[in-house]
Amino acid sequence: MRTELALSADDLARTRFAVSPMWEVVTSLRVLAQPVVPAPHRHWAAQVRPRLAAAGPAVRRLAAMVPPTGHLPDFLNPVPATTTPALADELAAITATSPELVRADLAVLAAERGGPLPAALEPLHRDPAARLPRIAADIEAYWELALAPYWARIRALLDADVLHRARQAVGHGTARVLDDLHETVRWDGRGSGALRLEQRHCAVERLDAAAGLVLVPSVFAWPRVLTRALPPDPPQLAYPARGIATLWEPRPAAGAPDTLAAVLGRSRARLLAELDAPASTTDLARRTGLSAAGASQHLTALRAAGLTSAHRAGHAVLHARTALADALLDPARP
Template sequence: MEAGLSFSAADLAQTRFAVSPMWEVVTSFRLLRGTEGEPPLHRRWAAQVWPRLAEAGLDRGWLAALIPERGYLADFLNPTPMTPFPTLTAELDAIRQTPAERVQTELDMLDAERDPGRSPRIRLLREAPEAALQKVAAEIEAYWELALAPYWDRIRQLLEADVFHRARQVAEHGAGQVLSELHETVRWDDGTLRLVHRHCALSRSEAGAGLLLVPSAFAWPRVLTRSVPPDPPQLAYPARGIGTLWEPRSTGSIDAVAAVLGRSRTLLLAELDTPASTTQLAAQFGLSAAGVSQHLTALRGAGLVTAHRAGRSVLYARTAVADALMTPADRPAGGR
């Protein structure tokens, strides 16, 4: 199946990029619950995250009702980003404000691909959309804290690097070439963006002006689209460098950093390449939980770690500042 999105000069002028937290929520959740085997590029991340989601019941909640393993998913989960780098809070506010008629329309589209009315959550969305959307937003916040927040610095760096690279390519080679290089199923052909993809449904007659391009860490190996007039169409595509996203970050400067922070805190930073709790870190290093907590509090105060609630535990993760600090001076952060 091939879909074509025609461009006028005005459409091309309104084409822009955005990094969207909600696109990462949608694509990562779909990847986690897929039935096509373990996601090879994201196996390390999925092995850490899936047990937390199952324990919290998030594998069978609102997101599971609205994001099938394949096919159409509810478009109101991906509101149009109003800035290049919107916050999750801003996108959740937009979701909560989705008009009831749009919710009904999109639920009809979901039901067209599944057994209609089989989910009590879908029925509640139909009967009381305003109250149900509050519950959807609350579950997204819980999912974010468990699955994405501890890793967001790393993911955001990848997505922002993609945007800056492609913006530079637009300046050097023009938008047509950049559009052709987004994905193997996307090509620019004489004023039309053509998509060859089973689930793409994108045409200018069904979309608003311009085009919004959204790099995603979890969309691979396909592209996803959203077309809800009068909003501009959105195309989420795999970001460059996904293969290196979960590679362990270099810690070759431990001795140099330890001279400033102390060895215990530096070793904790090195270990937090993978998010971990105080209990896990205490067991790993043979330290008391109180001692580890004191070190983590100091590191958090210095902006080197972040804390994220995961059920009864708190997960600590290294920030981008700490990644740069732990990377040898002669190598770029992330080894790229």
């Protein structure tokens, strides 16, 4: 399918970027639904799948709404109100979705399945207003298990992509930005101008949509471009951010713990170095040779300094490095 989105001068003037937590929620669920996880995300999937398997019905309800292919429910991706909306803001928009839109999305899912809705989604179809807060809680639970421990790393890559596009716009104009988003997206400057998308699964139209276009860099959308076109909202286009191939690569900090030890102490520098992937206090104590109580005390200090974050995963707490800690451990890394 070749789709054309006409863009007027007003549309171009109102085109903007947004980093959306909900787009990462939806696209990461789609990654996990694949029979074979795409190579760039296998390291991440191997870490989060055991946590999700123990999470119970919350994740199953979400997975039922995000099949490996086909329609993505529009109500799960409200238009980002700002450049960097908080997850809580997007969840508030989801819980305010009209029952008609929720049922329309679920009807498309059922039609694509060629049968009835999954049992997990029947309560949502019967009473969307009553069940949407439960869906929002499910999303929060999934976020804490699958994305929050990695958000500093993900967010840094998404912010870097937006900065790169902004520099492109300053140096070469908006047309260059639109023409460089993805191999299947092309800017056609003939006539009044249009954005052409050449993917069979991708559709977007101007029709009665509001002016502008919201461009959303995404880690988990790779390798596709995804769209949301739901008038009167402006169209959204989620595209793979630059640098995804290296996102989950281990980040060795050769020599960094020694250089940081004079400031942080050897134990805390070692704990930071061990947090290339999120880990529990018990696991970190075992790997560093510290007592559980000692590791906990050091992690508390690191968290207070903004170098780590803590995220509930069932009965355990996962600790993760922040972007600031990554920069301290490897200052030469972009």
